[in-house]
Amino acid sequence: MTGWEFKTMVTAQRQDERGHWIALQETHFYAEGGGQPADAGTIADEAVHDVQQVDGVVWHLLERPLEVGTAVTAQVDVATRRDHSIQHTAQHVLTAILEDRYGIETLSFGIGTDDASIEIGTHAFDWAQIEQLEQDVATVIYENRPIHIRQLDVSEVDQTKLRKPTDRTGVIRIVEVEGLDYNACGGTHVASTGQLGFVHVTALKKVRGNVRLTYVAGRRAIRETQSARTALRTVHQTLSTTNETVAARVLEERNARIEREKEVKALEARVAKAKVAAFLQEDNYVITHIGKTEGETLTTMIIERIAATGRIAVGANHTAQKLILMHDGTHDIAIGKFLKRTLDDLGIGRGGGSHKQAQARFESVLDLEKATAEVVKRLQEGVVSC
Incomplete structure (x- = not known):
């Protein structure tokens, strides 16, 4: 039995309009929370469509019910867990660098199906800054800093190092990116920054007086880069350009199209x-x-x-x-x-x-x-x- 597979027992079940929810005697599935989506996987060969924690109970959404007392084998999907861990760890690195080197606080975070995003507390951030931010993140990745995850009693937590104060009591889960970040966090993470591969910011948008940065890391970043390269190659082939001349050529085509549209409108009026x-x-x-x-x-x-x-x-x-x-x-x-x-x-x-x-x-x-x-x-x- 691998670390992603475990045997357990159904302890409770309930039903709503989405399907059948079951609770397990023990679970290794991550329930949605803190901006990170739920794990995927199977329980008794049934696909797990969602995982939510309610009043301390972790509920797993299936299409069909499982009787209380049923012994089951569960399997956490490794690829999904690893992807979410990479995106979440990338957020820790981005947040730490933005705060420590730019003085900008991260206000919110979320992982989507195709990309992840953070909203940051500034009204202005440009692509020149993004390029420098990516370079700073790349340096941390190349350094392959260890990431330590510890369960500490609140008395053992170094409050002076915490990225954000916490009002939690009892045992607190601390995620530390060595020499960079020290945070109370319940999400999943990779073992070292080198496992992020690389982090690529794909979009910048102003929202509510702040800025939202959309990014991809790991395999998502590879797919995004390959997709952009394919699109750029098509432009090169269509307009006979190179990387050095493509921007000027596209602007030339745009200006020519605007002039043609003006001519068409004038002819249409006649x-x-x-x-x-x-x-x-x-x-x-x-x-x-x-x-x-x-x-x-x-x-x-x-x-x-x-x-x-x-x-x-x-x-x-x-x-x-x-x-x-x-x-x-x-x-x-x-x-x-x-x-x-x-x-x-x-x-x-x-x-x-x-x-x-x-x-x-x-x-x-x-x-x-x-x-x-x-x-x-x-x-x-x-x-x-x-």
Whole structure:
């Protein structure tokens, strides 16, 4: 029997909407807490989906019940435990360096499925500082500092070294990164800083006047780096760049795209003006525009210009499978209610709107065409009751 496998007995069970919870005579599963997720694994070959501690009892979530008194073999998933231990230990190192060298306190911590994060007590932190922080963490990793975990009576705890004061009494679990951090912590950790591999900060975001740093460590950091390399390689191949020229090339492409978008908008405005001028030659109460190949923005622009002349404008855009209705507010027709009632009668599309304008989307062009024809027919015949 390995250190990750143990034999025990079911001592209690309960059920809720999530499934069946069981308590064990003894358990080596880590219950969620302190920002660290619960362990994964199996009990009697049943997957453990969650582990929670309530009033001193550790409960394990399974899909099916196990009778009280049943002898079971349990297995803690090694990969999950090790991953969580790496992310949690990385947090200790980040927190210690941020406080000792930058004077910045860590306010909260959490491990997610793909990454982990800490919220730090500062309103400003930039990528130059992050790069230096990563270098500082790398130094601690290369030094391969031992990590000691001790169960100490509160009288034995060196209160002067504690990262944060604790109000716990009795036996306290102390996690010490040698020469760097001394903390009361109930989470799981690796045996030395060298086992972190490397720590990579992936995102920086301002939250609640503070800063949240998202990071990955160990295998997560390897996966993140490989993913970034794959993306960068694709950019190199597409734009014929190198690491030294890629940033300038991307900015060049972005600026060119912005200029092209300006040109397209100017052309669309000219097209819209010409089409509206043609429509206004018609002495119709309802004017319909069908955009079979044009973009949704051009159709919308045309409909807005027609409506501004006092007509009721109906636009169908095939590309977006979207129907647009609009008038200038001088008509009594509540366009939103009218469109919704028509769609309800036809049993197709989803949409609605306000007194002056409305829109709907459809699952197919055929449905769009059917709805357009019915909307125009009802408007022209005055069948607009809601």
